Amino acid sequence: MACGAALSPIAVNAQSSASVQEGPVELEDSLFLQDAHVKNARGEEIPGGLDVVWIPDPVQKYCMGKTSQECATIDLCNRTTTKTVKMCQNLPANLRHLPPYPPGMVPNRQFSIYFSHLAPNINGFDTLRNYFDSAPKGSLDRLSEQAKFKARVQFTRTATDGKFELLEVLSVPSM
Numbered sequence: 001m002a003c004g005a006a007l008s009p010i011a012v013n014a015q016s017s018a019s020v021q022e023g024p025v026e027l028e029d030s031l032f033l034q035d036a037h038v039k040n041a042r043g044e045e046i047p048g049g050l051d052v053v054w055i056p057d058p059v060q061k062y063c064m065g066k067t068s069q070e071c072a073t074i075d076l077c078n079r080t081t082t083k084t085v086k087m088c089q090n091l092p093a094n095l096r097h098l099p100p101y102p103p104g105m106v107p108n109r110q111f112s113i114y115f116s117h118l119a120p121n122i123n124g125f126d127t128l129r130n131y132f133d134s135a136p137k138g139s140l141d142r143l144s145e146q147a148k149f150k151a152r153v154q155f156t157r158t159a160t161d162g163k164f165e166l167l168e169v170l171s172v173p174s175m
Contacts, residue, residue, distance in 0.1 A: 024156040027106065028170065029054065033132060033147045034068050035140040036114055048117025050132050052166055053143065054107050054153065062095055063143050068112055071143060075110040106155050111164040124151075124169030131172040146173055 036049035053068045059078060063071035077088035078098045088096060101108060119125050128149060132140065140147055150170040156163045 022158050024154050025106065026152060026154050026167065028150060028152050030148050031151050031153070031166075032068075032143050033128065033140055033149060033172075034143060035132075037141070038114065046116070048133075050115050050129075050140075052113045052115065052128075052151075054111040054164055055143070056101055056105060056107055056109065058098065058101060058105075059110075062098075064145065065142050067142055068110070072110050072112075079109060106157075107164065108157075108162065111162075113164065113166060122166055122168060125166075127172055128169045131175070134175060149173060 032053040032055060034051045034053055036051045038046045038049040040046055051068055053071070055063055055071060056075060059071070059074050062074055066074075073087050074091065074095055077083060077085075077091055077096065079101065080088065082088075083096060115125075119129055131149075149172045151166055152168040152170060154165045154167055156165075
């Protein structure tokens, strides 16, 4: 990550089934905003970085009050066939036995995109940035309904991976 440079949306690998149709699909969905707390090489926090997180519907309620990393663990443990790994065994019992995601579900795993303090050329992103900048300190450290916003996204599925792109911010929560 380049310090101080605007980043384009980052493609994130995703698992998919060969039987699911490949190619891009545009959707309107709810995403979550979280303070990224990214640090530079000296260990100093780079201010203004934000994460946009897209969480599969079946695990959203279990992710509220957690960080995106904790939510990613819940998501991964739900998708993996090796539930005996330590990180999955450390989850509460109710989270170790969630039903598998339905085939073809979008998103089929948790995705996130990091944006630096410079605004990308995305419709409505300035509204999201203003919401982020005016939020009380610490209020965006954990996933919550107050950090949920509507967006138009593009999800591209291939036989071996997937890519998520933020196309437009449609609405943000009121303060």
